[in-house]
Amino acid sequence: MPKADLIIYNIGELVTFSKGPLRRVTPEDAVILRDAGVAIRNGRIVEVGSSTSITAKYEGLALDAGGRLVTPGLIDSHTHLVFGGSREDEFELKLSGVPYEEILRRGGGIYRTVRATRNASDEELVARAVEVLDFMLEHGTTVVEAKSGYGLSLEEELRLLRLIKTLDEIHPIKVIPTLLAHVIPEEFKDRRRDYVDMFAEKLIPEVAREGLAIYVDVFCDKGVFTPEETRKILLAGLKHGLRARLHADEIDYIGCSKLVLDIELDAVDHLEKTPPENAFLLAEKGVVAGLLPTSIMALFTDARPPVNAFREAGVFMAVASDFNPNNMTPHVQLAMDVSTYILGLTPLEALAGATINAAKSLGLEGEYGRIAPGYKADLVIWDVENYKWIGYAWGFNKVLAVVINGKIEYPEIDEADLSK
Numbered sequence: 001m002p003k004a005d006l007i008i009y010n011i012g013e014l015v016t017f018s019k020g021p022l023r024r025v026t027p028e029d030a031v032i033l034r035d036a037g038v039a040i041r042n043g044r045i046v047e048v049g050s051s052t053s054i055t056a057k058y059e060g061l062a063l064d065a066g067g068r069l070v071t072p073g074l075i076d077s078h079t080h081l082v083f084g085g086s087r088e089d090e091f092e093l094k095l096s097g098v099p100y101e102e103i104l105r106r107g108g109g110i111y112r113t114v115r116a117t118r119n120a121s122d123e124e125l126v127a128r129a130v131e132v133l134d135f136m137l138e139h140g141t142t143v144v145e146a147k148s149g150y151g152l153s154l155e156e157e158l159r160l161l162r163l164i165k166t167l168d169e170i171h172p173i174k175v176i177p178t179l180l181a182h183v184i185p186e187e188f189k190d191r192r193r194d195y196v197d198m199f200a201e202k203l204i205p206e207v208a209r210e211g212l213a214i215y216v217d218v219f220c221d222k223g224v225f226t227p228e229e230t231r232k233i234l235l236a237g238l239k240h241g242l243r244a245r246l247h248a249d250e251i252d253y254i255g256c257s258k259l260v261l262d263i264e265l266d267a268v269d270h271l272e273k274t275p276p277e278n279a280f281l282l283a284e285k286g287v288v289a290g291l292l293p294t295s296i297m298a299l300f301t302d303a304r305p306p307v308n309a310f311r312e313a314g315v316f317m318a319v320a321s322d323f324n325p326n327n328m329t330p331h332v333q334l335a336m337d338v339s340t341y342i343l344g345l346t347p348l349e350a351l352a353g354a355t356i357n358a359a360k361s362l363g364l365e366g367e368y369g370r371i372a373p374g375y376k377a378d379l380v381i382w383d384v385e386n387y388k389w390i391g392y393a394w395g396f397n398k399v400l401a402v403v404i405n406g407k408i409e410y411p412e413i414d415e416a417d418l419s420k
Contacts, residue, residue, distance in 0.1 A: 001057070001058065001059045002057065002058055002059075003041070003058070003059060003060055004039040004040055004041050004046060004058040004059070004060035004061075005040055005041050005042065005043075005060055005061065005406050006039075006040040006060060006061050006062075006063065006377070006403065006406055006407075006408070007037065007038070007039055007040070007054060007055060007058055007060055007061065007062040007063065008037060008038045008040075008062075008063045008065055008070065008379065008381070008403070009037040009038075009051045009054060009055050009062060009063070009064060009065065010035070010037075010051050010064050010065050010066060010067060011033070011034075011035070011036040011037060011038070011051060011065040011067075011068070011069075011070045012034065012035070012065065012066075012067035012068050012069060012385050012386070013032060013033070013034055013036075013068075013069050013070070013385065013386045013387065014031075014032070014033040014034075014036040014038070014048070014069075014070045014071075014371060015030055015031070015032050015069065015070075015071050015348075015351065015387045016030070016031050016071065016072055016355075016356075016370050016371040016372065017029060017030055017031065017352055017355070017356045017369075017370060018031045018370070018372065020356060020360075020365055020370070021288075021316050021356050021357050021359070021360035021365050021369075022316070022352050022356065022357060023283065023314035023315065023316055024311060024314060025346065025348050025349045025352045025353075026348070027348065029348075029352075030348055030352075032387075033048070033050075035050060035051050035052075036048065036049070036050060036051055036054075036070070037049060037050060037051040037052075037053065037054030037055060038054065038070070038371060038377075038379070039054050039057070039058045039060075040377040040403075040406040041406070042406065043376065043377055043405040043406040043407075044373075044374060044375065044376060044377055044406065045371060045372060045373055045374065045375050045376075045377050046058075046373060047373060048371060048372065048373065063381075063401070063408065065381050067385065068381055068382055068383060068384065068385060068400060069381070069382040069384050069385060069386055069387060069389070070371070070379055070380065070381050070382070071351060071355065071371070071379070071380050071382065071387070072355040072356070072368070072369050072370055072371050072378060072379060072380070073140065073141070073142025073143065073355075073368070073378030073379055073380055073402065073403070073404065074139075074140040074141045074142060074143075074332050074333060074336075074354045074355065074358075074380060075141070075142065075143040075144075075332070075354060075355060075358035075359055075361075075362065075364070075368060075369060076136065076141050076143070076144040076145065076320050076321050076323075076331075076332040076354070076358070077145050077267065077269075077288075077290060077318050077320045077358040077361040077362050078145055078147075078267075078269050078290050078292060078318075078320035078321070078322050079144055079145055079146055079147065079320070079321055079322065079323040079324070079330075080146075080147050080149060080150070080180075080322070080323060080324035080325075081129050081132060081133075081144065081146035081147070081164065081167070081175070081323065082117075082125050082126075082128075082129050082146060082148070082150070082160050082163055082164060082167075083113050083116070083117050083125075083150045083324070083325055084113070084116035084117040084118075084119065084120030084124065084125060084128075084150070085112065085113055085115075085116025085117070085120075085325070086116075086325060086328075087108065087109070087112060087113065087325045087326065090103055090108055090109070090112075090326070093108075094299075094300050095300075100251075100299055100326070101222075101223060101251065104183075104223070107186070109326065110149075110150070110182060110183050111183070111186055113150050113325045114150050114151070114152055114185070117150040117151060117156070117160070118151065118156055122159070122163060125160075125163055126163055126166060126167065129146075129163070129167055130167065130170070130171060132323070132330045133167065133171045133173050133175075135330050135331065136173060136330055136331050136332075137171075137172065137173055137402055137404075137409060137410050138397065138399065138402070138410050139331035139332075139333045139334075139397050139399055140331070140332070140333050140380040140382075140399040140402055141173060141331060141332055141333075142172075142173060142174065142368075142378040142380075142402065142404045143173065143174045143176065143358075143359075143362070143364065143368055143378070144173055144174070144175055144176070145175075145176040145178055145215075145320075145362055146164045146167070146175050146176065146177060146178065147178040147179075147180040147182075147217060148160040148161050148164065148177075148178070148179055148180050148182075148213075149180030149181070149182030149217075149219075150182070152182065152183070152185040153185065154198065154202055154203050154206070157179065157203055157207075158203075158206065158207065158210070158212065161177055161179060161207060161210075161212035161213055162210075162212060164177045164212075165177060165212060172404045172405070172407070172409045173404065174368075174404075176214055176215070176362050176364075177212060177213045177214055177215070178213055178214065178215040178216070178217050178245065179203070179204065179207050179212070179213040179215065179216045179217070179237070179242070180216075180217045180218070180219070181199055181216075181217070181218040181219065181225060181230075181233050182219050182224075183219065183224055183225075184224075184225075192229070196225075196229045196232060196233065199233055199236075200232050200233050200235075200236035201236065204216060204233070204236045204237050204240050204242070205236075205240055207240075207242070208240035208241055208242060213242055214242065214243060214362075214363075215237075215242060215243050215244065215245050215266070215362075216233065216234060216236075216237030216238075216242045216243075216244055216245075217244075217245045217246060217247065218230040218233050218234060218246055218247065219247040220246055220247060220248050220254075220256035220259070221247065221248065221249070221250050221251045221252065221254065221256060222251045222252035222254050223251065224251075226254070227254065227255050227256055227258075227259060230246070230256065230259060231259060231262075231263065234246070234259070234263050234265075235263065238263070238264060243266055243363060244263060244264060244265050244266065245265060245266050245267040245268070245269065245290075245361075246259065246265055246267070246268045246269065247269055247270055248268050248269070248270060248271060248274070249270060249271050249272060249273040249274040250270035250271075250272050250273065250299075251273070252273055253273040253274065253275060256268075257271060257274050257278050257281070257282070258278065258281065260281050260282060260285045260287050261281060261285075265285070265287050266287065266288065266360075266361060266362070266363055267287060267288040267289075267290050267318065267361040267362075268282065268287055268288075268289060268290065269289075269290030269291075269292060269320070269322075270290070270292060270295070270305075271289055271290075271291070271305040271306075272296060272301060272303035272304060272305055273303055274305060274306060275306070276306040276308075276309035277309075279306055279309035279310050279312070279313035279315050280313045282310070282313070282315045283310075283313040283314045283315045286316070287315075287316070288315075288316040288317070288318050288357060288360055288361040289305065289310055289315050289316065289317050289318070290318045290319075290320055290361060291305055291307070291317055291318065291319050291320070291339060291343060291345075291353065292319075292320055292321070292322040292327075292335070293319070293335050293338040293339040293342050293343055294321060294322065294327055294329040294334060294335050294338055295322035295324075295326075295327045296342060297327075297338065297342070298326055298327035298329075299326075304342070304343060305343065307343050307344055307345070308344075316357050316360055316361075317345075317349065317352075317353050317357060318353045318354070318357045318358040318360070318361040319332065319335050319336055319339050319345070319350055319353030319354045319357075319358070320332060320335060320354070320358065320361075321334070321335045322335075332354045332358075333354075333397070333398065333399065334394065335354070336350040336351065336353070336354050336390055336391070337350075337390060337391050337393075337394035337395075338394070339353070339391075340390070340391030341391065345391075347387050347388055347389075347390035347391050347392070348387060350390050350391065351387055351390060355369045355370070356369035356370055357369075376405060377403060377404075377405060377406035378403065378404050378405065379402075379403045380399055380401075380402055380403075381399070381400045381401040381402075381403075382398050382399055382400060383398055383399065383400040384398055
């Protein structure tokens with residue numbers, strides 16, 4: 001009898017997406033298996049089948065799913081994981097009607113977090129991020145993208161990326177590092193061009209030389225980086241072997257999402273002010289639209305990404321948490337639930353958005369985001385019976401257990417209790 005490192009059996013409903021990333025998500029696009037089993041060896045899925053056939057064929061540690069839902073591990077494709085300080089008092093300002101742009105102009109917002117981050121030690125930043133990663137893990141996240149952007153200077157951005165690399169090495173969650181051009185630093189407010197030149201000509205080459213990031217990202221929007229400045233930074237990143245993604249059309253529309261026409265982008269996120277006609281540009285280029293529903297709530301905005309236009313055009317849609325000091329919601333499970341209410345996504349769209357389409361957003365669709373032979377054995381066992389509970393029940397953790405790289409990482413379980 002072949003050996004397996006882990007067998008998950010008695011799965012009430014296993015849901016995955018066998019066709020890979022999806023432009024449109026319907027029940028016909030999903031693989032929904034009942035009374036299923038999964039065999040895992042060397043951190044990868046070996047076989048998926050009926051519970052009876054898997055348990056009869058393989059021997060090894062066995063985990064009874066108890067008739068519950070099992071899905072791929074959740075992938076959070078947009079976070080600002082590492083930062084110092086907090087901004088809870090700014091929440092009250094927003095409630096009183098002060099717009100975020102005004103808070104930023106007063107030296108708050110991102111600038112306040114930059115000051116706190118620069119003043120925090122490496123140990124403080126890592127310890128805090130580990131606590132957040134632990135929380136994410138308990139809520140089903142197995143892969144997370146983590147941006148820099150709260151250092152701004154060359155030295156501080158390198159420091160943050162080195163800390164992000166450390167987090168990937170010490171935590172079970174896979175951490176994807178992104179170099180973010182977030183805002184023009186206060187010390188460069190009268191020398192914008194000098195900062196853009198420094199970022200493109202000094203910071204990016206050094207990041208590439210040290211292998212500290214996979215992606216380069218830019219906050220392209222009104223009052224932040226212009227499309228022209230964004231183009232220069234992204235092209236510099238691509239020239240030095242980084243992949244490109246983008247914050248766009250969050251505060252206002254100044255043409256940022258149209259950069260997909262001449263820059264090879266994997267993802268464009270936010271898109272609250274994107275004209276519906278731009279959906280066809282994203283679809284044509286195969287760019288993933290990153291939807292950030294809890295961030296929309298945190299900004300107190302009525303603007304919404306044109307989800308219906310994205311569906312009609314066939315745009316890949318991902319769902320992410322956008323965890324940051326202005327949106328302290330560190331798990332994509334909540335973003336999935338909220339997306340059904342404020343964006344009108346179906347439960348299956350939300351699930352695809354946080355698994356296979358999120359994997360595409362990060363260039364990982366060949367290894368992550370599916371339950372299929374050869375894929376990384378990242379899975380979530382939910383404490384519900386089927387996928388239709390996504391959105392239906394929210395405000396509490398619906399996750400029962402999390403497997404990463406073939407190992408049960410949450411909760412802590414004595415392997416002796418699992419042996420057959």
